[in-house]
Amino acid sequence: MATRYTQEDVTNFYKAADSLRKYRRAEVVDEETGASLLEQLYCDPLPAQGLSTRLASANTTLIVGRKGTGKSTVFQKLQFDIRKTNDRLTAYIDIKTVWDSAQVDIALQEKVSQIDHALPPVAIERLLIYRTFLKNVVDEIRKELDKKLSNSLWEKIKNSFSGRTESLHAELLNFLEDYNDENFIRIVGVKSAKLKEQGSSTLGMQSTVAMTLSAAPEKLGGGISEDSKESYEHRQAGESEYTDILLNVFNPADLIVKLKAVLQKAGFRHLYVLVDDFSELPSAAMNAVVDVLLAPLNNLSDEFIKLKIAAYPGRIYLGSIDRTKIDEVYLDLFKLYGSADVTRLEENGIDFSRRLVLQRLEHYCRGEPTRFFERNNDDVFRSLFNASLCNPRILGHLLVYLYESHVSAGRLVGLRAVADAARKFYEEKVESYFQAGRFLQEAFDERSSIFSLKELLESFVQRARELRRHSSSVFTAIEGTPPTSHFHVELQHEALLATLELNFFLTKYFEMTNREGRKVAVFALNYGLCEKYSITFGRPTGERAFRLYFVERVFDYAPLILSYLRTNQEISCEHCGSKFEFGDIDKLQFFNMRCPKCLQGTCKVINLSKKYEPELKSIRKELLLPSTELGILQTLETTHEAMRAGEIAEELDCSHQLIGRRAKNLEERQLVTRSLDEGGKRVYAITDLAKTNYFDPAVSTDLHFGD
Numbered sequence: 001m002a003t004r005y006t007q008e009d010v011t012n013f014y015k016a017a018d019s020l021r022k023y024r025r026a027e028v029v030d031e032e033t034g035a036s037l038l039e040q041l042y043c044d045p046l047p048a049q050g051l052s053t054r055l056a057s058a059n060t061t062l063i064v065g066r067k068g069t070g071k072s073t074v075f076q077k078l079q080f081d082i083r084k085t086n087d088r089l090t091a092y093i094d095i096k097t098v099w100d101s102a103q104v105d106i107a108l109q110e111k112v113s114q115i116d117h118a119l120p121p122v123a124i125e126r127l128l129i130y131r132t133f134l135k136n137v138v139d140e141i142r143k144e145l146d147k148k149l150s151n152s153l154w155e156k157i158k159n160s161f162s163g164r165t166e167s168l169h170a171e172l173l174n175f176l177e178d179y180n181d182e183n184f185i186r187i188v189g190v191k192s193a194k195l196k197e198q199g200s201s202t203l204g205m206q207s208t209v210a211m212t213l214s215a216a217p218e219k220l221g222g223g224i225s226e227d228s229k230e231s232y233e234h235r236q237a238g239e240s241e242y243t244d245i246l247l248n249v250f251n252p253a254d255l256i257v258k259l260k261a262v263l264q265k266a267g268f269r270h271l272y273v274l275v276d277d278f279s280e281l282p283s284a285a286m287n288a289v290v291d292v293l294l295a296p297l298n299n300l301s302d303e304f305i306k307l308k309i310a311a312y313p314g315r316i317y318l319g320s321i322d323r324t325k326i327d328e329v330y331l332d333l334f335k336l337y338g339s340a341d342v343t344r345l346e347e348n349g350i351d352f353s354r355r356l357v358l359q360r361l362e363h364y365c366r367g368e369p370t371r372f373f374e375r376n377n378d379d380v381f382r383s384l385f386n387a388s389l390c391n392p393r394i395l396g397h398l399l400v401y402l403y404e405s406h407v408s409a410g411r412l413v414g415l416r417a418v419a420d421a422a423r424k425f426y427e428e429k430v431e432s433y434f435q436a437g438r439f440l441q442e443a444f445d446e447r448s449s450i451f452s453l454k455e456l457l458e459s460f461v462q463r464a465r466e467l468r469r470h471s472s473s474v475f476t477a478i479e480g481t482p483p484t485s486h487f488h489v490e491l492q493h494e495a496l497l498a499t500l501e502l503n504f505f506l507t508k509y510f511e512m513t514n515r516e517g518r519k520v521a522v523f524a525l526n527y528g529l530c531e532k533y534s535i536t537f538g539r540p541t542g543e544r545a546f547r548l549y550f551v552e553r554v555f556d557y558a559p560l561i562l563s564y565l566r567t568n569q570e571i572s573c574e575h576c577g578s579k580f581e582f583g584d585i586d587k588l589q590f591f592n593m594r595c596p597k598c599l600q601g602t603c604k605v606i607n608l609s610k611k612y613e614p615e616l617k618s619i620r621k622e623l624l625l626p627s628t629e630l631g632i633l634q635t636l637e638t639t640h641e642a643m644r645a646g647e648i649a650e651e652l653d654c655s656h657q658l659i660g661r662r663a664k665n666l667e668e669r670q671l672v673t674r675s676l677d678e679g680g681k682r683v684y685a686i687t688d689l690a691k692t693n694y695f696d697p698a699v700s701t702d703l704h705f706g707d
Contacts (some may be wrong), residue, residue: 003412005407012365013365013399013407016361017360017396017402018241018363019041020393020395021397021649022396037363038076038077038477039080040363041359041360041363047351048653055078055329056078056081056306057271058303059305059306059325059327059536060306060327061307061309061326062309062316062326063309064313064316064335065313066329066504067312068391068393068394069332073392074310074331075092077382078260079144079663082146083144083148087143087269087270087696089270089272090144091141091272091683092274093136093137093274095133096280097277097657098132100658101132113255129293134539138172141172141271146293146681161690171265205557229399251266256488260301260302260632264365270303270304271304271305271306272305272308273297273306277653278315279316286317290319294319295318298321299320305322313501314498314502332390332507333345333349333508334511335536336349340510345510349389351386353381353390353395357384357395358370372407372412374415380414380418380559383415383418384418386527386537386538387421387425387527387528391504397425397429398425400420400507401425402417403418405420405421417447419527424528426526426529426531427701428527429504429527431701432701434451434454435634436630436634437454438615441625441626441627444475448612449606449607451612451615452568452609454609454612455564455611455612456561456564457506457703458494458703461529461533461705463557463560464487464525464530464535465535467484467554468481472554474546474552477540478540480534484535485530485535485538486555487557488514488522488550488555488556488557489523489557489561490521490558491519493521494508497523504526505522505525506525506527507523509523512548512551512675513551514551515548520551522550522551525537567610568607568608569582569605569608569612570607571584571606573595573598573601573602573603574603574604575595575601575605576598578595578598585671611698623693628659631696632659632666632672632684633690635648635651636648637691637694644681644683645657645660645663645682648684670685670687671686671690671694672684
């Protein structure tokens with residue numbers, strides 16, 4: 001049944017939907033006053049603001065969740081609350097932007113390269129990261145200080161600090177003076193790296209700073225590998241000298257003491273450093289950032305500095321930070337609500353999805369927010385929960401699709417509308433992962449590994465489709481087509497599914513005990529994927545026998561995983577090239593993967609796609625692109641219109657500066673055009689050449705199931 005909305009209703013519905021799908025640090029503000037709407041719109045996933053309360057504690061905290069789970073929003077809420085306090089400050093650091101900034105500082109590297117005995121590029125790059133990080137921390141402190149001083153609720157400290165605001169700003173500027181660009185250039189470029197005759201002595205380290213600074217390009221993460229006695233000693237001496245140079249420039253312990261002294265003068269007891277986009281760093285960079293920046297900040301500040309680190313599941317490195325002494329907050333479905341039974345998990349998930357959507361609609365659209373949905377809206381919100389599994393950004397995308405298909409046409413949103421929106425989200429935002437993987441500028445083994453996961457996913461989907469016709473006493477009791485969207489695997493196999501889960505093909509749903517008494521992880525296939533391949537989502541209800549539906553033996557996918565491992569995994573020695581059988585993996589792991597044949601090399605496990613190998617080898621090398629460039633092309637192709645750098649950045653969850661730099665590279669390759677829109681802003685559009693090479697409609701992005 002259709003209904004009519006005013007034009008204002010339609011416009012405001014879109015505003016509500018768009019506010020939910022905003023990326024990164026995009027603040028939701030009142031269009032008339034410019035004031036932040038965070039306090040009115042923030043919806044805590046836990047009752048009684050439970051998540052915000054945990055995060056505000058004076059402990060180092062890990063905030064773990066996939067893209068779109070609200071990590072940046074949680075940071076915004078934390079900063080909003082801390083601005084009301086008297087003795088705490090925050091500094092928000094987008095560590096991926098810090099890393100990108102260090103990567104592109106070509107002018108400094110060119111200056112240094114002209115000087116004899118200069119530090120190698122990797123050491124310089126690391127030094128640039130330290131400098132940029134330090135500047136960002138101080139700049140953020142100054143911004144937060146200004147916001148705190150302008151807060152009328154902060155009268156106590158304003159009175160005690162009256163007349164000294166400018167003095168504190170000056171002290172912060174003085175703090176930075178010893179670490180300015182010229183000083184960095186002078187130290188890096190002029191300091192001659194004379195190698196000392198040290199024989200077989202150990203590395204000269206400052207024991208008060210628990211870290212290693214490796215200047216050798218091949219050893220970004222620190223430490224030394226043993227090649228031969230002579231080269232080992234030579235590298236040892238060289239790295240010791242470089243370490244001394246770097247420690248003289250960037251002494252974390254000294255910086256912490258000085259910064260702490262400056263802030264404690266103003267009566268601050270804690271500085272919360274909020275590190276966002278941590279898992280976006282390359283592995284080597286992640287190790288360097290933790291070992292030389294985050295760990296010293298956490299361990300040497302005498303409880304003054306508290307880190308709040310946002311990361312993806314399975315992409316976390318803590319170095320010397322003691323994990324037993326930090327809090328961990330998880331934002332994905334199972335970690336949020338999986339402490340009780342599966343029914344309670346679903347009830348909590350549906351409740352959060354409902355609160356989140358209705359709160360936005362009530363604020364933007366005024367009046368009764370359920371007027372946009374069919375009368376039995378309980379089923380609609382269950383469907384929205386199934387389609388998003390409590391991911392706020394996905395919910396925002398679904399609402400935008402519903403705006404386009406139903407609200408703008410004056411129609412009520414029902415179950416079919418949500419199902420169609422979920423399928424569209426899967427096809428536009430999720431399925432493209434494998435399309436991009438074909439052209440990824442990585443070694444063939446890396447691209448092949450991506451497509452081996454596509455083979456594994458295809459086996460799961462094919463099995464789910466086959467089970468629709470399965471016959472058993474439990475299945476016979478189900479009216480209509482039985483739901484086959486969920487499956488279970490033993491906990492030891494979870495790691496194999498991490499990449500598929502990170503990219504939203506799967507989501508961990510629950511943990512249960514199977515029929516054999518073993519603990520298993522239950523996973524759900526993407527709701528939109530299920531719609532595309534005609535798989536009924538969920539579980540039956542009503543019968544007592546259905547309580548253990550997810551751990552029915554037919555949903556045990558361990559045989560599919562074992563078959564995948566035997567077929568697609570290759571184990572070989574990096575030194576002598578010897579190949580080993582899948583069954584040898586336990587023995588190899590017992591000896592730390594040391595090759596039993598040559599006794600020198602390390603064995604490496606590589607996932608290879610036999611099925612897609614010919615297709616991957618057919619891709620010309622000149623077409624391969626870095627992931628960011630591929631993301632730009634994909635975004636422009638999906639939207640079918642010219643876009644600004646900021647709009648593309650929102651889709652790719654990165655900075656607009658990065659998009660501008662990478663789009664210039666694409667323009668030089670005639671894959672993107674740049675022009676000015678009516679407002680004089682630069683916009684980007686995909687070329688026909690790019691469409692032909694990267695988005696050939698004859699090449700299907702569907703999953704393939706053979707015969």
